[in-house]
Amino acid sequence: MEIRQLKYASAVARLKNTALAAEEYYTSRQAVSKSIQHLEQELGVTLFSRSKHMELTDAGRAIIPKVDEVLKNINELEFYARSLSSSYEGLHVTIALTAFPLDYLYFNSRHRTMHALSEFKDKSSRTDVNILHLPDAAILDAIKNGTIDIGIIQGSITEDGFKCIDLSQIEMRVIATVESGLCDLEYVGIEDLKGVPIRTPLDFNSFYIDLIRRCREHGFNPLFQDVPLNDEAIYTFAKAGGVHIQPYDPCMKDAYPENAYLPFHPNDRMNLPLSLVYQEGTVSPTALKLARYLARSAK
Structure with missing residues (x-):
């Protein structure tokens, strides 16, 4: 064997x-x-x-x-x-996680990928693992120019030279204030989003492309609205009836109890794959070990 x-x-x-x-x-x-x-x-x-x-x-x-x-x-x-080798001077790996509102809550210690990262760091104590949060497009650019070794992005890519491995499926939910009329619904359907301001995402990934397609099938275009990245602007947007659509983790309810985290109707549910990416041929042996460790842990 x-x-x-x-x-x-x-x-x-x-x-x-x-x-x-x-x-x-x-x-x-x-x-x-x-x-x-x-x-x-x-x-x-x-x-x-x-x-x-x-x-x-x-x-x-x-x-x-x-x-x-x-x-x-x-x-x-x-x-x-x-680590016992006298010639070993320590290694460095930089990994970037996809950025979105409340990403620091989604990527918490209970998340399988974060748990695996912590395990990897514990088992290779002299390997320095640096973690960043970047938009998906910035992650791919950083991998190309060698700034980072590995990225975890929303969706998947088929670009030449990149290896893309599915890690998990992300449940996307509609986030609104508890005063929103949408909170009267058990589930949010695509048609319920007609005329509702939706915060413009950081990346128009596969989820949002699919969302736009489905909205158009129902006879309307989603009403995306740019919102500055500050608490006051986000609060004003939400109080005026605006919503966010993003990955969901149960701990968000405890962190922001003033919000409602509304699931999509089963017929309209669109999960988003979370994928690990790196550049084939240039990835370091240590980064490749980390990538494979995360892939195995995602099962």
């Missing part, structure tokens, strides 16, 4: 696709498939059903979590050994 086999099996379980797993490890689809077949032969069980998607079997669902635990332990051993 080889470490490579375990890494490939873990990636296929996460991505449900051998081709995507091969891309992640810069190898061929055939190499991934063959490694997994050899692993299954050694273990004496079938880990994946070979259907349209590589779905885990019952045995696979029992074994893959143990595989992931083994890979985490291997990472810890590598970090620990490196």
Whole structure:
């Protein structure tokens, strides 16, 4: 049994696709498939059903979590050994998180990605991990010019040279004051947003492109309004009936009880993928380790 086999099996379980797993490890689809077949032969069980998607079997669902635990332990051993090396002077990784109103509440200690970042820092104590908050477009520009190593953005990209890995799905909610007429609704439908001022987002990502399309299907354009980034302007905008649409975390209710966090109607719900991105070919080995650590932790 080889470490490579375990890494490939873990990636296929996460991505449900051998081709995507091969891309992640810069190898061929055939190499991934063959490694997994050899692993299954050694273990004496079938880990994946070979259907349209590589779905885990019952045995696979029992074994893959143990595989992931083994890979985490291997990472810890590598970090620990490196920290003991007399030639090791410490490493630096800069990661930027997508910025939006209340992002400091969404990316809290309970968030899976933030928890994984904290774990990584604890297990590699001499690696300095610097965390920034930037708009998505700024993150991509910073990766291109080498200012940052890794970015976590809303949506996904297909730009040449970038690796994009889905981490999770973000629930988007409509945020209004508790006095808003929308609070009388159990759910907010697309048609309920007609004529309602919506704070212009920092980035017109895939969610907002889809929102605009759906609004037009209902016969209207969303009423975006620029609002300065200061508390007074935001409060005035909200009191006048304006709303924000952004990622939601339950802790926001405790931090801002004067707001209502209204879910979309199930027929209109539009989740937004949270994706990890880096530039292939130029990413440092340490940054690549962090990227893979976050990807595994997102499962």
